Amino acid sequence: MEHFNNQMVVEFDSVSKNESFARVVVAAFVARLNPTLEEIADIKTAVSEAVTNSIIHAYENKDGRIRIETHIVEDTVTVIVTDYGMGIDNIEKAMEPMYTSKPELERSGMGFAFMEAFMDELFVESEVGKGTTVTMRKVIRQEEGSSLEENN
Amino acid sequence: MKTKSRLCEVIGETLVVRLPEELDHHTAGLIKEDTEELFLQKRIRNVIFDYQQTLFMDSSGIGLVMGRYREVRYLNGNVYIVGVQNKIARILEISGLYRVAIQAGNIEAALQDIQNRQEKNKVNEN
Numbered sequence: 099m100e101h102f103n104n105q106m107v108v109e110f111d112s113v114s115k116n117e118s119f120a121r122v123v124v125a126a127f128v129a130r131l132n133p134t135l136e137e138i139a140d141i142k143t144a145v146s147e148a149v150t151n152s153i154i155h156a157y158e159n160k161d162g163r164i165r166i167e168t169h170i171v172e173d174t175v176t177v178i179v180t181d182y183g184m185g186i187d188n189i190e191k192a193m194e195p196m197y198t199s200k201p202e203l204e205r206s207g208m209g210f211a212f213m214e215a216f217m218d219e220l221f222v223e224s225e226v227g228k229g230t231t232v233t234m235r236k237v238i239r240q241e242e243g244s245s246l247e248e249n250n
Numbered sequence: 251m252k253t254k255s256r257l258c259e260v261i262g263e264t265l266v267v268r269l270p271e272e273l274d275h276h277t278a279g280l281i282k283e284d285t286e287e288l289f290l291q292k293r294i295r296n297v298i299f300d301y302q303q304t305l306f307m308d309s310s311g312i313g314l315v316m317g318r319y320r321e322v323r324y325l326n327g328n329v330y331i332v333g334v335q336n337k338i339a340r341i342l343e344i345s346g347l348y349r350v351a352i353q354a355g356n357i358e359a360a361l362q363d364i365q366n367r368q369e370k371n372k373v374n375e376n
Binding site: 114115117118121135136139142143146147150153154203204205206207208209211212215 | 272274275276278279282306307308309310312313314316317337340341344345
């Protein structure tokens with residue numbers, strides 16, 4: 099089992115085309131820890147949810163920048179998604195499953211619920227008018243050969 | 251706009267949507283536009299979402315299915331989820347979509363179920 103510390107930062111424009119870029123770049127960085135395919139899928143979904151929130155809610159599809167910082171410390175991955183948008187007035191309400199401030203856009207209100215379900219830890223900090231930082235953490239089990247076994 | 255005809259197809263009163271490999275906010279938005287146009291042009295009572303090609307999905311995919319469900323339920327129609335791959339089976343379970351959508355093996359099975367229901371309704375009317 100290989101353990102090492104490593105980190106990377108990317109920043110990109112807040113446009114929906116970049117959602118796939120964001121989750122793929124984080125997944126590629128984490129791949130060195132030899133995660134299972136399920137763990138990779140979990141991280142990709144969580145990153146996609148956080149970035150989508152920034153695009154739709156923080157910037158309301160207007161211009162903006164999104165920053166993703168990813169740290170690997172031994173077997174733990176920490177992903178920090180930051181935007182400099184409008185911020186969240188009531189974080190508790192925003193995190194309620196099925197709650198969405200944008201039902202007209204067919205948002206399911208499951209974004210934060212999925213981040214919680216697929217990562218081990220989730221912290222949300224926000225200041226109205228300044229922006230939001232979502233910090234997610236996941237321990238990679240690093241099972242030998244598991245990524246091959248689960249390949250369907 | 252070739253993608254339009256490739257992803258969406260109307261069979262009778264049923265809209266078949268072949269979902270892309272990655273279903274996120276970006277691709278869900280494109281599909282929603284296509285389906286909205288077809289809903290205006292044609293009478294659509296049922297929607298089949300084919301996940302055969304789909305290997306990634308986030309919560310945007312849930313909003314897409316729920317939105318179509320709201321449109322067809324007034325016509326007593328149904329929404330079907332077919333061809334689900336292992337990779338996204340868990341996210342669909344967690345999503346609660348199976349409370350509103352009917353699960354079927356493939357497009358043909360869903361079309362058969364739609365036909366069976368229509369015949370049953372005809373019998374009940376007589």
